Amino acid sequence: MMTDLEIFKKLSELKQQDISVCLATIIETTGSTPRAAGAKMIICVDGTTYGSVGGGCGENQVRSAALRSTLVTHKPEIIEIDLTDDLGTKGGDVCGGRLRVFIEPL
Amino acid sequence: MKEKIFFGGLMGMHARIVELLEKEESFCLATILGSNRPDIRPGQKAIVHHNGSIEGSLGSSQLDASLGRLGQKALKENKSTVVEMDSGLSVFLNVLSADAQLIICGAGHIAIPLSQFSQQLGFQVTVIDDRSDFANPSRFPDCEIIAEDFAVALRKYPFSPATYVVVITRGHEHDVDCLIEILKRKTVYVGLIGSRRRVRIVLDMLVEKGLSQSRLKDVFTPIGLPIGAESPEEIALSIVSELICVRRKGPAQARALRKAVGIE
Numbered sequence: 001m002m003t004d005l006e007i008f009k010k011l012s013e014l015k016q017q018d019i020s021v022c023l024a025t026i027i028e029t030t031g032s033t034p035r036a037a038g039a040k041m042i043i044c045v046d047g048t049t050y051g052s053v054g055g056g057c058g059e060n061q062v063r064s065a066a067l068r069s070t071l072v073t074h075k076p077e078i079i080e081i082d083l084t085d086d087l088g089t090k091g092g093d094v095c096g097g098r099l100r101v102f103i104e105p106l
Numbered sequence: 107m108k109e110k111i112f113f114g115g116l117m118g119m120h121a122r123i124v125e126l127l128e129k130e131e132s133f134c135l136a137t138i139l140g141s142n143r144p145d146i147r148p149g150q151k152a153i154v155h156h157n158g159s160i161e162g163s164l165g166s167s168q169l170d171a172s173l174g175r176l177g178q179k180a181l182k183e184n185k186s187t188v189v190e191m192d193s194g195l196s197v198f199l200n201v202l203s204a205d206a207q208l209i210i211c212g213a214g215h216i217a218i219p220l221s222q223f224s225q226q227l228g229f230q231v232t233v234i235d236d237r238s239d240f241a242n243p244s245r246f247p248d249c250e251i252i253a254e255d256f257a258v259a260l261r262k263y264p265f266s267p268a269t270y271v272v273v274i275t276r277g278h279e280h281d282v283d284c285l286i287e288i289l290k291r292k293t294v295y296v297g298l299i300g301s302r303r304r305v306r307i308v309l310d311m312l313v314e315k316g317l318s319q320s321r322l323k324d325v326f327t328p329i330g331l332p333i334g335a336e337s338p339e340e341i342a343l344s345i346v347s348e349l350i351c352v353r354r355k356g357p358a359q360a361r362a363l364r365k366a367v368g369i370e
Contacts, residue, residue: 001228004202005127012120027139027188027198038186038200076149078139100188102139102198104149 002051007040010050020045022066022105026053031097045070062101069103076104131267132203134177142194156181205230206353207266211256211284212275213240219342221249234259256280260287270295270349281308289321295352297329332367
C-alpha cells in the first residue's frame, strides 16, 4: 500500500524527471467498492502505475481515461465506474458498487 | 503574493503537501472538480487547515470562508467528500493524514512478524531494544533500529504526528520504563502485551510512580484484537489488526470489539 505521503513524494520525483503523469483519485463511492474516497493512483505516460484505486475492479478504465487526459485532451475529467456486473460475467467487475474518479494530468 | 507563487507551479504544491504531511497530523486538500467561474479552473487546489485557514485562495473572501468551514467539517469527521459551493463550484475535499509511525519497544520474537506486517500496511517502523544482538538490522531489514536503553532512546526519539507504540519488552521493569516515557508524549495508540497478572503488576507500578489512572486507561492491554492468536505470527496479526482498527475507525471501535468478548 502507498500512503498519501508516498504518493505525493512519488509525484514530485516523477515531475522532477519531467515525466508526464496523471493522478486518479476516487472522489465518491456508492455500494461496495474495494477502496474509499481519497484512494489514489499515479499513471505515467508509459503505462507504469503507482498506488491503487481498487485493483482489477475498474482500474483498466481509469488507466485508459488517464492516458486520454494526459496525451489527448490535456484536461481533467471525471469518470464513472460501474462494478455491478452480474455474477456470471466472465472477468466481470462484481463488487456491487459504483465509483467516480477524478483524473487530472499534472 | 504568496498565493500566486503557490499556484504558479504544481511542483510547489506537491512539495508543500509533502512538507505538511511530514509535520501535521492531518489537513484537507481541496481540488476543484467543476466551476462556472472562468478564474477558477478544474484541477485547481487549495489547502484547508484544522483552524479553517486556507493556503491557495480562490480569489474571493466569501468563497474562502465557506471552503474553510467545509474543510474543517471534513477534517472533524475524517471523511473525504465532494461538496457543492456558490458559483457552480464542485469541490473534492480530501482529508490527507500523516504516515503512521509504529515504535516497537522490545525486539523479541513477536517483533519480527509485527514489523513485517505493519510495514506492508503502510507504517514506518522503529524497533528499540537495549540488546544490540536483538535490535539488529539482520532481524529487522528496512526498519529504523535503536539499540539503546529503552527510556533513554524513547526520551530523545522524535514522535511523528501519528505515532503508535507497542510495548513488548522481555520484562515488566522494562515495560514500566517504556510506559513512563511514552505516556508523557502525544500518541495515537499505546498497547502493552502481557498476561493479566503481568499487566496488573506493570499498571500498579506505574500508579505508584504517580501516573494517573485516566492516562493509564488509554493503554490497550492485553494487546491486540481477540482472534484467539497463539503463535508469534498470530499475535502480531492480532496487534496489527488493532492498529488498523484504530487508524481507520478510531479507538472507540477497537474498544468496542474488545468489549464484545469481555475484555475491558
